Amino acid sequence: MKFFIDTANLAQIKEAHELGILDGVTTNPSLMAKEGVKGKEAVMQHYKTICEMVDGDISAEVISTDFDGMIAEGKELVKIHKNIVVKVPMIKDGIKAIKWFTENGIKTNCTLVFSAGQAILAAKAGATYVSPFIGRIDDGGWDGIDLIHQIRQIFSVQGFNTEILAASIRNPNHIIKCAEAGADVCTCPLDSILGLLKHPLTDIGLAKFLEDAKKFA
Numbered sequence: 001m002k003f004f005i006d007t008a009n010l011a012q013i014k015e016a017h018e019l020g021i022l023d024g025v026t027t028n029p030s031l032m033a034k035e036g037v038k039g040k041e042a043v044m045q046h047y048k049t050i051c052e053m054v055d056g057d058i059s060a061e062v063i064s065t066d067f068d069g070m071i072a073e074g075k076e077l078v079k080i081h082k083n084i085v086v087k088v089p090m091i092k093d094g095i096k097a098i099k100w101f102t103e104n105g106i107k108t109n110c111t112l113v114f115s116a117g118q119a120i121l122a123a124k125a126g127a128t129y130v131s132p133f134i135g136r137i138d139d140g141g142w143d144g145i146d147l148i149h150q151i152r153q154i155f156s157v158q159g160f161n162t163e164i165l166a167a168s169i170r171n172p173n174h175i176i177k178c179a180e181a182g183a184d185v186c187t188c189p190l191d192s193i194l195g196l197l198k199h200p201l202t203d204i205g206l207a208k209f210l211e212d213a214k215k216f217a
Ligand code: E4P
Pocket: 006, 026, 027, 028, 111, 131, 133, 135, 136, 167, 168, 169, 187
């Protein structure tokens, strides 16, 4: 399973990258706004900086909701860097746009996916990635991991090549469950990635080893 970081924060991207386990980055308009990036030039420059930091797929989301607008935006975005993946919302014009991008050799990430039916449509249109939002599904009282299992089953049976990019991750256990369910990629906040490091027995064990090492230092 590939690890992407789900942020537009450059310090967090750098920290995850320095761990040596980072395969890519996802952003969205809310994450860009959180970093105070303002204006088209600044947004484009921010994506460029991220692309120069991490050698992997970098999702940049369109904000148009009509076919022509999405195509125009996507064409601009892919000029920034060869690793840009155009992130397109799961709406009717989004599916048409994904089909167009696919036919024109441009990678896409279909975002805001909450059902298996939506995932099938994205795959049929040729999306490179489909992004089911695990955390937001859990927030509503359903089970996001069930959806990953269901999409994995469908994609395997049907032979779809679209990669399952588990998104809206809230904690380390989500990452573990996504790995179990066969997600191809997990895009995670830095805290959830770092949470995977933690176990109290590791801390206790290390303290004891260091204490004992003093006996022969
Ligand atoms: C990533 O591609 C998604 O935009 C993101 O994971 C959404 O996460 P959230 O539900 O925490 O906003």
